[in-house]
Amino acid sequence: MFDAVVLAGGGKREPLTEQEGVNNKAFIKIYGREILAYILESLEKAPSINRIVVVGPEDDLRQLQKDGYRFDLALEQGSMLNNIAAGLEKTEQGKLSLIVTGDIPLLTDAVVERFIKSCSPHQCDLYYPVIRKSSFEKGLPGSVRTYVRLLEGQVTGGNIGLVSPAWFFANRNRLEMFIAYRKKPVKLARILSPVLVLKFLFKRLSISDLESFLSRLLNLKACAVISEDIEIGVDVDKVSDLSLIKEALKPD
Secondary structure, X not given: OEEEEEEOOOOOOOHHHHHHOOOOHHHOEEOOEEHHHXXXXXXXXXXXXXXXXXXXXXXXXXXXXXXXXXXXXXXXXXXXXXXXXXXXXXXXXXXXXXXXXXXXXXXXXXXXXXXXXXXXXXOOOEXXXXXXXXXXXXXXXXXXXXXXXXXXXXXXXXXXXXXXXXXXXXXXXXXXXXXXXXXXXXXXXXXXXXXXXXXXXXXXXOHHHHHHHHHHHHOOOEEEEEEOOHHHOOOOOOHHHHHHHHHXXXXX
């Protein structure tokens, strides 16, 4: 069994939260239940999940506990990496932990189980889902996502992953560098292999190439998992996202 960390911190003012009258999108209510509540229910039902840790604002999380949801609370710490660290500190260090963002209410226990099973035999330090554009077009028409063209086709990432806590704490500085460079093209280019850039430009870049690059850069064994489950890629970032998800979750 695996511990799960749900990242529900970092609330901010944006059109979506202002429209819904909340400070944090994880606590937007859809048909009477918080987005976070949908996620917790799915994790509680998943046979492969042991302890659940939620990182977020104390008052809101305490209220969910009073409402009957079972999880360990970790107070939000500001940045994404700090929040991940706060959650992973409460997990079993010798095993992989499932990381889940707090804005994917379409997640189900079956989807969680399929992802964990697809990562077997669980020997990598990081497992990350990759979803094809065709899966979104079939499963949720009208959904707007950001895609990257790889040799395998146009793909996007998911909002869950299996991570080794031991690797995370030993290599956090590498992650901080990588995240800091994301929006600085010149610095990012310095750490990218010229071969990687050329393959991308000529549409020959593969998932295997990205696995190898991340493994070298972050001192880990990274494994991508192709998934057909769009539920792990449908996050609530915009007002339009919320409309699509309300339609998908509409009671019969």
